[in-house]
Amino acid sequence: MDSENGFFQRVYEVCRKIPEGRVTSYGAIARYLGAARSARMVGWAMNSSHSLEDVPAHRVVNRNGILTGKHHFGGTNAMQQLLEAEGIVVKDLKIQNFKDRFWDPMKEL
DNA sequence: ACTGTGACGAGGG
């Protein structure tokens, strides 16, 4: 709550609020944090999220609904496996019904 | 203190 929370910390917090079976985009989180143009920073923040277990980075994809960050999940399709385990249909790293699965923190929160 | 980077997004050709 205080300023000691860095940009990354806020990203992690929002990610944790993503309900299962839902996904969001980096830009959506960035805008929610007030840094619409820092979408890249959101994704980059996920790099550090690897050390955290409460941050489901696999639920965060780019605005195309593509699992852009799957390369950082061990180089395998682990990210897709996690999404499918939550009921999300993924085909060729592309989330099906992405629009329906999209979870906007600005609207939901 | 400076430069580079980076899991994106939007705009232009």
Added chain:
DNA sequence: GCCCTCGCCACAG
């Protein structure tokens, strides 16, 4: 409609 380029801003080295 697809491909390429630019911008962007916070963190790490």
